[in-house]
Amino acid sequence: MKSTLNISRSALQTNFRAVQSVVGDDVEVLAVVKADAYGHGAALCAPVLAQAGAKWFGVSDVEEGAIVRAAVGAGARILVMCGMEFGDAAAMLAHDLTPVVWRPAHIIALQEAALAANLYCRVHLEIDTGMTRQGCAIGAELADLLGQLQNASHVICEGVMSHLCCAESAGAESTRRQQARFTEALEQISQAGATPAYIHLANSSAVDEGSTAVALRGAANACRAKLMVRPGFALYGHVLPLEGAAGDAARLSTHLTPALTWSTSITDVRDISPGTTVGYGATYVATRDMRLALLPVGYADGFRRAASSGLGDGWVMIAGKRAPVVGRVSMNLTVVDVTDIASVEVGDDAMLLGEGVSAEDHAQWSGTIAYDVLCGIRGNRLLSH
Numbered sequence: 001m002k003s004t005l006n007i008s009r010s011a012l013q014t015n016f017r018a019v020q021s022v023v024g025d026d027v028e029v030l031a032v033v034k035a036d037a038y039g040h041g042a043a044l045c046a047p048v049l050a051q052a053g054a055k056w057f058g059v060s061d062v063e064e065g066a067i068v069r070a071a072v073g074a075g076a077r078i079l080v081m082c083g084m085e086f087g088d089a090a091a092m093l094a095h096d097l098t099p100v101v102w103r104p105a106h107i108i109a110l111q112e113a114a115l116a117a118n119l120y121c122r123v124h125l126e127i128d129t130g131m132t133r134q135g136c137a138i139g140a141e142l143a144d145l146l147g148q149l150q151n152a153s154h155v156i157c158e159g160v161m162s163h164l165c166c167a168e169s170a171g172a173e174s175t176r177r178q179q180a181r182f183t184e185a186l187e188q189i190s191q192a193g194a195t196p197a198y199i200h201l202a203n204s205s206a207v208d209e210g211s212t213a214v215a216l217r218g219a220a221n222a223c224r225a226k227l228m229v230r231p232g233f234a235l236y237g238h239v240l241p242l243e244g245a246a247g248d249a250a251r252l253s254t255h256l257t258p259a260l261t262w263s264t265s266i267t268d269v270r271d272i273s274p275g276t277t278v279g280y281g282a283t284y285v286a287t288r289d290m291r292l293a294l295l296p297v298g299y300a301d302g303f304r305r306a307a308s309s310g311l312g313d314g315w316v317m318i319a320g321k322r323a324p325v326v327g328r329v330s331m332n333l334t335v336v337d338v339t340d341i342a343s344v345e346v347g348d349d350a351m352l353l354g355e356g357v358s359a360e361d362h363a364q365w366s367g368t369i370a371y372d373v374l375c376g377i378r379g380n381r382l383l384s385h
């Protein structure tokens with residue numbers, strides 16, 4: 001690989017502590033390290049977050065759970081958030097993972113595996129409060145699920161969760177509705193005699209926005225459960241702009257530091273004269289004498305084709321200055337303009353993402369969100385101070 005992802009240990013830890021201090025010490029902060037820690041490397045980041053105080057980790061699936069288990073060791077708790085497959089039950093137990101479940105069939109599979117392994121399996125129930133993705137509906141569906149749990153001697157309801165669809169929108173009607181439905185589900189669960197130890201709804205934006213903590217406090221007290229939050233994006237130093245908020249309502253955004261810088265080095269430099277075309281499609285035609293630098297990264301590495309000149313008009317940073325992309329980004333190569341940057345040489349560093357070129361800039365060029373950009377970056381990962 002021709003590029004390096006530098007992950008800052010201190011930024012990860014600062015961000016974790018920022019979340020913890022915003023939510024308060026009585027709230028459990030589950031560190032979401034799914035999707036390979038949003039491209040930062042789950043095996044690299046999870047132990048760093050554990051040192052900062054994280055006792056819970058959120059992963060996508062069983063395979064990632066096993067990787068994080070190996071990285072953080074026994075004792076830490078690992079929630080498998082993005083869909084349990086029935087064939088996963090034995091592996092969940094073998095790696096001491098905690099699945100999110102919402103169908104009676106999940107419980108049946110886990111009960112069988114738990115009996116076979118002579119272990120108990122703790123699960124978190126997901127309630128569908130309006131995301132319409134995972135989760136069980138309040139009422140008859142939830143009653144079925146709770147009934148199945150009562151029959152399952154070796155499956156324990158340790159947590160109840162849901163997920164917000166519009167957390168970055170301050171005072172959103174849909175958020176209020178989801179908070180109310182979640183509270184209603186907790187009442188149904190309590191009435192059925194289940195006693196979850198944790199309840200959780202908030203992602204990074206919900207922590208930033210703040211209303212979810214207020215809305216759930218009473219429900220947590222009523223069922224004597226601990227509140228938990230599930231930040232991911234914020235741990236890596238990002239949060240979406242809080243929409244519709246008055247003044248400085250965002251509680252988190254000013255305390256975060258991006259944890260990733262992505263860099264490469266220049267592999268060639270050449271001078272061209274007016275009329276020369278650059279790259280696929282000959283979309284760029286030089287109108288003056290130019291000096292170009294070649295970078296050994298392209299869209300296969302996650303430097304999006306949308307950064308091409310004439311499309312998103314992306315740039316990289318060389319010697320602290322913007323070097324605009326020239327022509328189309330290729331699969332493994334990108335050409336940038338260094339005409340106005342003094343004495344650029346082969347081997348010089350080029351910052352692909354970092355100071356002067358943020359994940360949010362990449363997202364802007366590509367018509368997407370920074371989450372998507374971060375998850376797509378490939379290169380050698382290095383943990384730095």
Ligand SMILES: *Cc1c(COP(=O)(O)O)cnc(C)c1O
Nearest residue numbers: 032081163203204230231232233
């Ligand atoms: C991804 C995810 C999160 C974390 O969301 P962020 O916006 O990155 O903080 C929390 N909960 C669930 C269920 C998720 O899938």
